[in-house]
Amino acid sequence: MVGIVSYGTYIPAYRIKAEEIARIWGENAESIKSGLGVYEKAVADIDEDTATISVEASREALKRCGIPSEEIKAVFVGSESHPYAVKPTATIVAEAIGANRFCYAADLEFACKAGTAGMQICVAMVKAGMIKYGLAVGADTSQSSPGDALEYSAASGGAAFIIGENETIAEVKDTLSFTTDTPDFWRREGMPYPSHGGRFTGEPAYFRHVYTAAKEIMKRNNLSPEDFSYAVFHMPNGKFPTRVARMLGFSSEQIEQGLVVRRIGNTYSGSSLLGFSAVLDVAKPGERILLTSFGSGAGSDAFIFEVTENIESYPREPKVWEKIERARYIDYGLYAKLRKKIRMV
Amino acid sequence: MLPRFWRKIKYRYRLVGSYCENCGEYYHPPRNLCPKCRRKGSIKEVPLGSEGTILSYTVVHDAPDDFKLQKPYVVGLVKLDCGAVVTAQICCKPEEVEIGKRVRAVFRKYSEEGEDGIIYYGTKFELI
Ligand SMILES: [Zn+2]
Numbered sequence: 001m002v003g004i005v006s007y008g009t010y011i012p013a014y015r016i017k018a019e020e021i022a023r024i025w026g027e028n029a030e031s032i033k034s035g036l037g038v039y040e041k042a043v044a045d046i047d048e049d050t051a052t053i054s055v056e057a058s059r060e061a062l063k064r065c066g067i068p069s070e071e072i073k074a075v076f077v078g079s080e081s082h083p084y085a086v087k088p089t090a091t092i093v094a095e096a097i098g099a100n101r102f103c104y105a106a107d108l109e110f111a112c113k114a115g116t117a118g119m120q121i122c123v124a125m126v127k128a129g130m131i132k133y134g135l136a137v138g139a140d141t142s143q144s145s146p147g148d149a150l151e152y153s154a155a156s157g158g159a160a161f162i163i164g165e166n167e168t169i170a171e172v173k174d175t176l177s178f179t180t181d182t183p184d185f186w187r188r189e190g191m192p193y194p195s196h197g198g199r200f201t202g203e204p205a206y207f208r209h210v211y212t213a214a215k216e217i218m219k220r221n222n223l224s225p226e227d228f229s230y231a232v233f234h235m236p237n238g239k240f241p242t243r244v245a246r247m248l249g250f251s252s253e254q255i256e257q258g259l260v261v262r263r264i265g266n267t268y269s270g271s272s273l274l275g276f277s278a279v280l281d282v283a284k285p286g287e288r289i290l291l292t293s294f295g296s297g298a299g300s301d302a303f304i305f306e307v308t309e310n311i312e313s314y315p316r317e318p319k320v321w322e323k324i325e326r327a328r329y330i331d332y333g334l335y336a337k338l339r340k341k342i343r344m345v
Numbered sequence: 346m347l348p349r350f351w352r353k354i355k356y357r358y359r360l361v362g363s364y365c366e367n368c369g370e371y372y373h374p375p376r377n378l379c380p381k382c383r384r385k386g387s388i389k390e391v392p393l394g395s396e397g398t399i400l401s402y403t404v405v406h407d408a409p410d411d412f413k414l415q416k417p418y419v420v421g422l423v424k425l426d427c428g429a430v431v432t433a434q435i436c437c438k439p440e441e442v443e444i445g446k447r448v449r450a451v452f453r454k455y456s457e458e459g460e461d462g463i464i465y466y467g468t469k470f471e472l473i
Binding site for chain 1: 354355358359414415436451452453454455464466469
């Protein structure tokens with residue numbers, strides 16, 4: 001059965017704390033931390049971007065399963081911060097990992113759910129017999145305008161998944177998407193920072209899509225929240241996933257392991273996938289995992305995974321939570337320089 | 346710059362080098378001829394592995410414009426475990442680098458040709 005053969009993650013070492021951002025803008029850090037549920041976030045270094053994050057995560061995935069890189073015949077990179085407006089990230093990743101030259105490749109964009117969209121495409125291509133192994137990556141170095149509330153959460157990081165049929169560590173039991181035209185968050189061509197619909201990002205966007213997708217996939221598989229060991233939802237902040245989990249009937253124990261947002265922020269296309277990776281880090285054979293991403297614009301991809309026996313002999317070090325602990329704190333000045341918020345003339 | 350970079354992309358992105366089947370030496374960048382064995386040598390392209398040790402380094406304070414945002418930065422000679430020696434940037438603070446420290450290859454951005462130009466990527470090293 002089609003599933004995940006391997007996975008890898010990358011979280012930049014730099015972090016900035018909510019206190020440091022609040023200090024600059026004269027805001028109350030405690031009320032932001034409790035309101036948003038984000039305490040610090042990961043920041044890409046000057047020489048890190050979506051391509052480098054994708055390559056590092058993909059290399060870790062390849063190393064862990066030992067599949068020869070030429071057997072990778074599909075590479076999809078989902079991001080809303082591709083380094084080029086025109087010139088694919090997927091070609092850079094394919095070259096850097098040494099994927100087969102006869103390789104299906106494309107960049108995907110769907111706000112924060114482009115990574116899970118890539119996983120769905122790989123699942124379908126493996127099922128159709130077009131490829132043996134495909135690589136799907138979700139990575140971002142998301143931007144926010146200085147002083148905007150998004151600055152506390154917009155972060156950098158990513159995860160990569162090798163999809164195939166042999167030696168899977170987790171089988172994809174089902175996947176579906178729920179999609180509507182909802183303008184909750186957008187960025188026009190050529191603009192450096194995104195705009196968002198303020199309160200509009202909650203009910204009609206995040207909650208409606210995540211809830212509907214998760215509810216439907218459970219319903220059509222005759223499963224309920226008690227049937228899952230873990231659930232992971234897209235994490236634009238620490239509050240939304242906690243609330244949607246409660247609405248669906250999941251306990252806080254079921255979502256705690258994947259709730260990486262408090263410590264690294266919202267890594268956009270990497271967000272739900274890093275949470276899911278943190279869950280795979282500790283998952284045991286037979287356990288069921290629900291994953292539901294969300295992308296503004298808007299849509300949700302839901303998956304039901306079942307962990308296999310193979311996970312016991314699969315190397316999972318270093319774990320996502322260990323990478324989260326390896327933090328180097330920076331001040332707002334260096335952060336502004338790294339994120340190019342200082343205009344060079 | 347662009348065609349020259351493009352031709353060597355494989356060797357910049359991945360640590361691929363040459364191995365002489367006659368004397369067992371590894372070389373980076375790749376060579377067509379083994380400098381030791383000359384015509385007796387037999388050269389083959391191989392992956393060089395990703396870990397090594399710092400042989401020597403220098404801290405760059407006076408950086409060209411493309412690297413201004415990175416200064417001061419460390420450039421080092423890294424002896425890979427196979428024996429090949431690679432020159433590359435070491436991603437750490439100047440006060441953290443030391444001869445003999447273990448390093449691992451990472452994929453990073455080298456430079457950009459301004460805001461509208463090509464972005465160059467390649468191999469750097471980080472401390473283990
Ligand atoms: Zn030789």
